[in-house]
Amino acid sequence: MPLNPADDIFAQALSTILPPDSVRPSEPRHLEEPRGRWQGCSSWVALPRSTEEVSKIVKTCGAKQVGIIPYGGGTGLVGGQVAPKGPAPLLLSLERMTAIRAVHPLENVATVEAGAILADVQSAALNAQRLFPLSLASEGSARIGGLLSTNAGGTNVLRYGNARDLVLGLEAVLPDGKIWNGLKRLRKDNTGYDLRHLLLGAEGTLGIITAASLKLFPRPSTVGTALLTVPSPQAALSLLAMARDRMGDTVTGFELMNRTGFDFLSECLPDIRQPWKQAPEWTVLIEISLPTGLSPQDALEEIFAEGFEQELVTDGLIAQSLAQAQSFWDMREHIPSANRAIGAISSHDISVPLSLLPDFIERAGMALADLGDFRINCFGHLGDGNLHYNVFPPKGRDRALCNDRRDAIKTCIHDLVHALDGSISAEHGIGRFKIDDLERYGDPAKLAAMRAIKTALDPTGIMNPGAVLR
Known part of the structure; x- marks a missing residue:
């Protein structure tokens, strides 16, 4: 059943059943996604203050056959919050429901x-x-x-x-x-x-x-944080296994970072402090959280010593204060901002079985080298198998000159992920950007079941039309 646009007449009708100032023209922030790839086409946003008002809005949209895009903080990276084409949907922002x-x-x-x-x-x-x-x-x-x-x-x-x-x-x-x-x-x-x-x-x-x-x-009584230099992703994986054998579930964070990410920070965000003159090729950021009476610094020193003895660690820094620990995390958390400033040709949020991560990193690098000269920033949550594998043009070259390689790069990476029984969307979702990928790599039985569920619950197709399923 075709959808109708959320036009001025619809907005006026919706306004009559809601409190004043509940329906407004959309603002630019509602129509942009963080990477600037797509621009939304909605012209009206509803701002309910209660669940009952949300219910009224949904019932009205159902009766008028108008699509709804739920809008949160606008930080999604797969286009789930913007519709670039089709009948203009109503944006439903929950920014007033903050209790x-x-x-x-x-x-x-x-x-x-x-x-x-x-x-x-x-x-x-x-x-x-x-x-x-x-x-x-x-x-x-x-x-x-x-x-x-x-x-x-x-x-x-x-x-x-x-x-x-x-x-x-x-x-x-x-x-x-x-x-x-x-x-x-x-x-x-x-x-x-x-x-x-x-x-x-x-x-x-x-x-x-x-x-x-x-x-x-x-709340953990004490938290310890360390930056440890490792010779390779395989060494990082072995270090993680050793740390978890020793510390169990008190290992709360284990992030893998490549030198390229630190180079991007130096290039674009020089105010982010780095504890070295020359960044190492591979670094892990490890955090452990311990109950009262145990010292995270002692535990990290033991992990470092055992890792050094096993040639899994070559150097390291253990944070001596909360401020220093925060500075370590600031580096990790600003890498995506530096990536956006550089401008990726193709970004990938992928996961593969943990033991296959080193194999993926090696094989992906070799496969991309056959496609051209690129910079690769590989970083992410090694502890749960999720990597952000982003491909950039050579330094000094405009990304626009490489955009014709985007599809080939994405296919190269996602084919390899699929071959390793991984996921082409580890934590960002499908949205609108990855529908083609879901159709290409998704299990047919799962896709059929998803379509059946969607049809059963939303037979008129008003809920975030065009997201996840075509």
């Missing part, structure tokens, strides 16, 4: 609205002497609804899991406008199909998350 509804320290649960910014949820947990462990570079602007709808990853997946692993219950508006009151705080609930996990990661195509009950954790 921390309740924090239950004894239960280790916080109930928050979908528009809450991640950093504010972290602060609310901290005020209750608890930890909400989801952490990523955009946490100062990314909103909970978008993070859950894309099943965000981040730097703590190694210990705490992806976003879906941090959710006990959801409140959501389904495509027919009905409100699902699923905000339970239960750890065990075997009462039929799990709608929670169906909506988590669905990118707004099956409903709109309006609130969530999130898992909290005890």
Whole structure:
């Protein structure tokens, strides 16, 4: 069934059933995605203040056959929040629904609205002497609804899991406008199909998350951070195994970084302090979190000593203060900003089985060398097998002159990932940018089931049309 545009007449009709100032013309920020690849075509945005208002909006869009794009913080990198073509959809922004509804320290649960910014949820947990462990570079602007709808990853997946692993219950508006009151705080609930996990990661195509009950954790008493130089990705992988054998789940972060990333920081963000004159070829950033009475510095020194003895580590720095630890993380978290400043020809968010990561890095580099002269910035969450493998033009060459190589580069990388039984979207989702890739590499039975679910729940196709499924 064809969709209708969210035009001026529709916006005026919608305004009559909502409080004043709930429907506005969209702003440029609503129509841009961070990499500047696509420009959205919507002209109106709805700004509800409650779940009931979201329900009214969805029911009206269903009746008028108008598409809806849920809008969070706008930080998504696969185009899930922008529609560059087709009948102009209504943007539904949850930026006014920011309440921390309740924090239950004894239960280790916080109930928050979908528009809450991640950093504010972290602060609310901290005020209750608890930890909400989801952490990523955009946490100062990314909103909970978008993070859950894309099943965000981040730097703590190694210990705490992806976003879906941090959710006990959801409140959501389904495509027919009905409100699902699923905000339970239960750890065990075997009462039929799990709608929670169906909506988590669905990118707004099956409903709109309006609130969530999130898992909290005890705050670690002490945290230790170190930068360790390793001779190769294989050595880094062996170091991770050794550290986890020794420290178990207290290893909360293990990030792999290549010299190219540090060169980009020096080139574009010279204010980001680096602790060396010449960056090493490969570095890992390791973080451990320990209970009271244990010293993370001692533990990291033991890991370094054993790693050095096994020739897995050649040098290293153990942070001696919170400020120094933060400076280490600042380097890691600003690498994506430096990447954007340089301008990638093709960016890839991939995962492969952990033991095959070194093989992927070697084979991908060789395959790209056959395609041309490129700079490769390979970095990411080694602990959970997720790499950000980004390809750039040679220094001094304009990216625009290499754009004709983008498809060949992407195909080269994704074919290799698929051959290694990996994923072409580890943590960013499918959005609109990766629909072709999902169709090419996705399992046919899974795609058929996804289409059947979409048709059953959203038969008129109004929920984020054109995202995830064509």
